[in-house]
Amino acid sequence: MGRRDIDYQEVHIGHAMPIALVDCNNFYVSCERVFDPKLEGRPVVVLSNNDGCAVARSGEVKALGVKMAEPWFKMEKLAKQHGIIALSSNYTLYGDMSARVMSILSTFSPKQEVYSIDECFLDLSGFDPQSLVAYGQTIRKTIKQHVGIPVCVGIAGTKTLAKLANHCAKKRYAGKDGVCDFGRYSATQISKLFATIPVGDIWGVGRKISEKLIGMNIETVEDLRTANSSRMRQQFSIVLERTIKELNGISCIELDEADTPRQQIMVSRSFGQEVSNFDDLSESIAYFANSAAEKLRKDESVASGVCVFIQTNPFKGKSPQYHRSVVIPMGEPTGDTVKLVNVAIHGLTAIYRGGFSYKKSGVLLMGLQPKEAIQTSLFDDFAKQDKSNKLMSVMDSINRRMGKGSMTIAASGTKQRWAMRRDSKSPNYTTDWNELPTAT
């Protein structure tokens, strides 16, 4: 038996320190349905604004075989056939609904880790193990009633298992009525259950790793759970070894109680010398966007919108005054400097007017959310990208963009995108006095 360095059979994977993972079902679609009951029971897909790919699918759409990230043009035929309703993403709405959900969830445990816009971990240690399922149901009912969002709850002894329990609840592999507590199952039952779940469904096992694992005949969760973890570390990484331990109920990933993340990041300066030409102004905006993006990534957050503003000197009463700001929603929340700088420059082109002496400019990153998947952050190569390299490449791209011809193209491009977005974006039901839901 020396092959295995974890005595997995002895480990009860239920709850030494139970953790719950609460995950909203089809979150973006659910947000839309709260305010537009017509969408209930109908196939609804939310598309990313920039490239028109599915970022959320209702159960009905999933049943039709539409995959995540599938571009709209590919499903258009299917959409016509089945009356799929396509909506542009409304991150303002989702952000507010997420804040409400997370705030209510925080009342269910002294320790909460908000993991993404639509899911969080709750520490349930100290709770009566017998009552965890009922507690999960209370959580579910409360969120559904108070905010209107359906959620599923997975409960287990480690974060990886809690994720898996949630997956089981959602897919109805195990548990009941959207709540699955692995602690309710015997070791034998767990083994049987895990043997039916593909290895790729495990949190932290990406497509590439799962392909490689399948090549080694490790096809199910159970196969991986009982695999030789030190051999796995050699062949893959310490991350996978950790995953195996977590699958065996050994907690390796701490609950990370993030400090309340900032709501927005502002970088702005008054110029020593007033500037009037576009190039100088855009340079400042690019610089501010860049440093704001740096702060953003340091917080491990992503921004859903960028606000750009420019103003003349209000204390120079006699000179012509001009101040404008514009908010550009990001298609998808991002922490990518290049994207943020580009968007900021787009914004500037929209509000810039010649013939004024500008005293101040700034960039405000809004709708900050914790960066979604740990998987991506683990394998992301942000670290590789040298800061100055990045800034240089950004500056290069701006210089390219600022050529006379490209300027008009960029500006008109923005307009077209805006026009497309407006078509099917829902109102900002909860954040704009002029867009409130109505009741007859």
Add this chain to the structure above:
Amino acid sequence: MPYSLYKKIIAPAIGKTLVLTPLFAHKIEAGFPSPADDYIEGRLSLDEHLIQHRDATFFVRAKGNSMVGAGIYDGDLLVVDRSLTPSSGDIVIAVLDAELTVKRLIKRDGMVILKPENPDFKEIVLKDGQELQVWGVVTSTTKKFI
């Protein structure tokens, strides 16, 4: 407070013009006035006054005049608390034919009725087996004159 005093001071004021006053920290009692009476506790907040459950409260705009009898007019701003369990007599936002509607909820003899507060509108009686989906309970309405 004795009832005679209540009748004399408080009761006549009920239903009269709303007067906004600063909130004082000190109770009025016989004896020396406290110097703390001069101390104002902080501005009153309408949010605090109108909203009990921040995360579960949504604003909804009233459309039409089906509820004028309850003081809800077209364009009024409804404060809706979803965390409250609706009981008979509450004004609720309900989902009816996939639309949001504001009506008074009446439960009588096993029947569920959505009652408009305007004689020009008909009562909506839910049929057997038809389940009423209450979206939230209306806790107040505000209206702006300017």
